Amino acid sequence: MNLKNLFLFTAILYFTGVRANDIAIGRASLVGERIVEFIPKGYDRNKTPSLILRSEPKPRGPVPKDWALTPRFVLTGDKASAYLRLSGDISLYGGGEVTGPLLRNGQHIKLWNTDTGAYGVEEGKRLYQSHPWVMGVRRDGTAFGIIFDSSWKSELRTESDEIKFNTEGALFRIYIIDRESPQAVLKGLAELTGTIQMPPLWALGYHQCRFSYGTEKKVTEIADTFRAKKIPCDVIWMDIDYMDGYRVFTFHPENFPNPAKLNDDLHQKGFRAVYMIDPGVKADRNYSVYQSGTKKDVWVKTPSGNEYHGKVWPGDCAFPDFTSPKSREWWSGLYRNFMATGADGIWNDMNEPAINDNELPEGQRLGTMPYNTPHRGGGGLPAGPHLLYHNAYGRLMVEASYKGIMDANPAKRPFLLTRSNLLGGQRFAATWTGDNLASWDHLKLSVPMSVTLGLSGQPFSGPDIGGFLNNTSGDLWANWLGFGVFLPFVRGHACAGTNDKEPWAFGDEIEKTSRIALERRYRLLPYIYTQFFHASRTGVPVMAPVFFSDPANLKLRSEEQAFLLGEDLLVIPAFAQKPALPSGTWEEINLVEGDGIDKYQAKLKIRGGSVIPLGKIVQNTGEKLFDPLTLIVCPDEEGNAQGQLYTDAGDGWSYKKGDYSLMTFAAKQKNDMITIRATKKEGNRNPSDEIKEIHAEVYLKGRVYKGSGTLEKGIQIDIKKQ
Structure with a gap:
C-alpha cells in the first residue's frame, strides 16, 4: 500500500x-x-x-x-x-x-x-x-x-x-x-x-444449444440437419422450455411428451442429450418436487423461520439449503428418475443463486437472497449467513448434482456444466463464461477469460460461441468458431429472440467454414483427450497462455490473442493482430482440406520437438477415431520429436483399474531417414485393437514428408525420395 x-x-x-x-x-x-x-x-x-x-x-x-x-x-x-x-x-x-x-x-x-x-x-x-x-x-x-x-x-x-x-x-x-x-x-x-474428473469423450465434441429448442420435433430437426449436412456434432442441449411451466425435473406434457423416446432417438443418431436444472423450485403445493422438499424440510428459510421465496422463471420459488447434508442428499435423489429417461448430462444454471427482485426499489435490489438469510449447515459446515455461503451456493449445488448423476448412472462418467462456482469446484463441474454478447469485444475476451480459468484450476471451460445475446452475423460466427473449436469446451448457443445460430444458419459459405472448423476439432480429439487426461492427473490446463512455452520471456507475458493447446500446439485466431509468439521452431500445419485457405480458420503451429496424434474426420465420437491414426511430427534442431497418445473406453471408470493406454511416440532424424515408433507404454489396454494403421506427416523446414506403417513396426520416411 x-x-x-x-x-x-x-x-x-x-x-x-x-x-x-x-x-x-x-x-x-x-x-x-x-x-x-x-x-x-x-x-x-x-x-x-x-x-x-x-x-x-x-x-x-x-x-x-x-x-x-x-x-x-x-x-x-x-x-x-x-x-x-x-x-x-x-x-x-x-x-x-x-x-x-x-x-x-x-x-x-x-x-x-x-x-x-x-x-x-x-x-x-x-x-x-x-x-x-x-x-x-x-x-x-x-x-x-x-x-x-x-x-x-x-x-x-x-x-x-x-x-x-x-x-x-x-x-x-x-x-x-x-x-x-x-x-x-x-x-x-x-x-x-483437486482436479477435474476425466470427462467422457463425447463431452469434448461439439455441442449445440438454444434458449430454447422448444419441442421434441425441433430437437429432432436440428439433429437430422447436422447429419444430413455432415457437420460433426455430439450433443444437443435442452434449455428451460422443455419443462412443464419451468418446474425442474419435469417435462412439458405437449412439447416433450416422451423424453425417453427422444433421448433414445438421439442416441441412435450418435447424439447425447443435456438438460438444464435450476435450483429454484416452484412453490406449488400440487408439484411433487416442492411437496417432497417441504416434507423433508430442505428449504432455505428467512431469519424469522419462514420459507424463503424468490422469483425466478417459474415465479415464486423455494431454494434448497445446500449447506445441509439432508438437503444435498434429497437433491441428489431427484436425479435418479430424471436420468432414467436417458439424459446424458446436466446443466445447472441460475445457481448464484439468481433472484428477480426488480419490483424492489433500485437501492434495495440484490439479485439474490438478503445477506442475513440464514443457512443451517451441518456435516462439518457451520450455520452461517448468506454473506458467507452465497459464493459457495453453486459449488454446493453441483456437488449434490454430481452425486445424484453418479448414483443414477454409476457406470458412466458424469457430465455437468455450471454457471456459478467457487475455486475448487472444478472437481464437480465444467463451466462456461455465462451470458455473453454477440460482439467482437466478447469474441476477443473469450480467449483471456478461458485462459484465466485454466490458470485458476478450471481447465474445462469455454464461451457461448457466436455470442448468446443479440443477433450474430455470419462473419462474427465464422471468426469465433474458427478459433473456438480449439477451446476446451465448444458450444454454440443463442438466446430467445435472436437469430438462428447453427452452423448452417448463415449461408453456404459460412456453412462450409463451420464444417472445416469442426472437422479440425474432431481430427484433433486424440490430442485434446490426451491433454484432458494430463489435466485430470496434474491440474495443468488444457488451454494455456503462450508464455508457458518460455516463462522467462517477458515479451509473451501479456499476449492474450494467441494461446497454447497443450504444450505442443499454438493457436493463432484469424482476428489476431501482431500477436507475440514464442521463439524457436513452430511449423504451420493443416488438418483438413481447405483449412489453409479459409480466411476464418485459426492458424495452427506445431512446436519443434513434438508429435501430435490425430484421428480421422468423424461425425461424432461414437465412430472410430483411430482408423487410421495420424502422427504430425515436427523435429527439433537435433532431429528429435516426442509426443503422447492417451486412449481408454471413452466412458466409464475402467481406466482407473488400468484399462487405458498412454503411449509415447518418438521420432528421430538421421541424415535423410526419419524413424517414428512407439517407445513406451503405460496401462493395460492394447492400442493395437483400435489402431490398425498409422500415417505420419513430418513438417520440416516448410515441407511435409509422409509415410505409413503400424504400431509394431513403426514408420520410416526417406525424405530424399519425396
Whole structure:
C-alpha cells in the first residue's frame, strides 16, 4: 500500500471510528512441497469454513528458511483482510472468471457471484464465479500462487507491489505455493483443491444449444440437419422450455411428451442429450418436487423461520439449503428418475443463486437472497449467513448434482456444466463464461477469460460461441468458431429472440467454414483427450497462455490473442493482430482440406520437438477415431520429436483399474531417414485393437514428408525420395 493510499485508508478509519488491527500469524507450516499454510490468530473455522480445499492439509514441518512470501492479516471491525507485499518485476494472473486483460497487474475483481448478462468487457465486473487465487511469475520464470481460503463476499486487488484481499467476513487461512515454474505452481493448486474428473469423450465434441429448442420435433430437426449436412456434432442441449411451466425435473406434457423416446432417438443418431436444472423450485403445493422438499424440510428459510421465496422463471420459488447434508442428499435423489429417461448430462444454471427482485426499489435490489438469510449447515459446515455461503451456493449445488448423476448412472462418467462456482469446484463441474454478447469485444475476451480459468484450476471451460445475446452475423460466427473449436469446451448457443445460430444458419459459405472448423476439432480429439487426461492427473490446463512455452520471456507475458493447446500446439485466431509468439521452431500445419485457405480458420503451429496424434474426420465420437491414426511430427534442431497418445473406453471408470493406454511416440532424424515408433507404454489396454494403421506427416523446414506403417513396426520416411 503506497503512502497516499495508506493516508486515505487511515483517514477513513479515523472518521468512521473503525480501527484496523494487524493480526499476528498464529501458525505457519509446510503442508506440501513448497506449500505453506498461514493461519492468523483468532481464526475460527466455524466462522470461515473451507469450501475450496479438497481435504484438510496436514502440517509436514516448519516453513523453509529461504521462504520470502509472508502475508499480513488485518481485522477492521469484524471484516478480515490480507495483504502480500511484492518485490521485483512480477506478472500477476488468475482470479478465475474475470473480464479485463489476461495480465492482472493493476486490476481488481469483485467476488460476489452475480447473474450479469451482457457483461461489459471492462475490469471489475461481478461475474458468476469466485476464484480467490492469484499467480505471480517472476522475471526468471519462477512463480508463486496464493489461495485466500474464504467464500465471504470480498474484493481482490492485484497491484504491482501488493496483492490485497478484502472481505466482509471473518478471518481466513492463506496458502502460498512457491515453485520453479507456473506449471509447477498450478500442480500445487491442484494438490490443494483437486482436479477435474476425466470427462467422457463425447463431452469434448461439439455441442449445440438454444434458449430454447422448444419441442421434441425441433430437437429432432436440428439433429437430422447436422447429419444430413455432415457437420460433426455430439450433443444437443435442452434449455428451460422443455419443462412443464419451468418446474425442474419435469417435462412439458405437449412439447416433450416422451423424453425417453427422444433421448433414445438421439442416441441412435450418435447424439447425447443435456438438460438444464435450476435450483429454484416452484412453490406449488400440487408439484411433487416442492411437496417432497417441504416434507423433508430442505428449504432455505428467512431469519424469522419462514420459507424463503424468490422469483425466478417459474415465479415464486423455494431454494434448497445446500449447506445441509439432508438437503444435498434429497437433491441428489431427484436425479435418479430424471436420468432414467436417458439424459446424458446436466446443466445447472441460475445457481448464484439468481433472484428477480426488480419490483424492489433500485437501492434495495440484490439479485439474490438478503445477506442475513440464514443457512443451517451441518456435516462439518457451520450455520452461517448468506454473506458467507452465497459464493459457495453453486459449488454446493453441483456437488449434490454430481452425486445424484453418479448414483443414477454409476457406470458412466458424469457430465455437468455450471454457471456459478467457487475455486475448487472444478472437481464437480465444467463451466462456461455465462451470458455473453454477440460482439467482437466478447469474441476477443473469450480467449483471456478461458485462459484465466485454466490458470485458476478450471481447465474445462469455454464461451457461448457466436455470442448468446443479440443477433450474430455470419462473419462474427465464422471468426469465433474458427478459433473456438480449439477451446476446451465448444458450444454454440443463442438466446430467445435472436437469430438462428447453427452452423448452417448463415449461408453456404459460412456453412462450409463451420464444417472445416469442426472437422479440425474432431481430427484433433486424440490430442485434446490426451491433454484432458494430463489435466485430470496434474491440474495443468488444457488451454494455456503462450508464455508457458518460455516463462522467462517477458515479451509473451501479456499476449492474450494467441494461446497454447497443450504444450505442443499454438493457436493463432484469424482476428489476431501482431500477436507475440514464442521463439524457436513452430511449423504451420493443416488438418483438413481447405483449412489453409479459409480466411476464418485459426492458424495452427506445431512446436519443434513434438508429435501430435490425430484421428480421422468423424461425425461424432461414437465412430472410430483411430482408423487410421495420424502422427504430425515436427523435429527439433537435433532431429528429435516426442509426443503422447492417451486412449481408454471413452466412458466409464475402467481406466482407473488400468484399462487405458498412454503411449509415447518418438521420432528421430538421421541424415535423410526419419524413424517414428512407439517407445513406451503405460496401462493395460492394447492400442493395437483400435489402431490398425498409422500415417505420419513430418513438417520440416516448410515441407511435409509422409509415410505409413503400424504400431509394431513403426514408420520410416526417406525424405530424399519425396
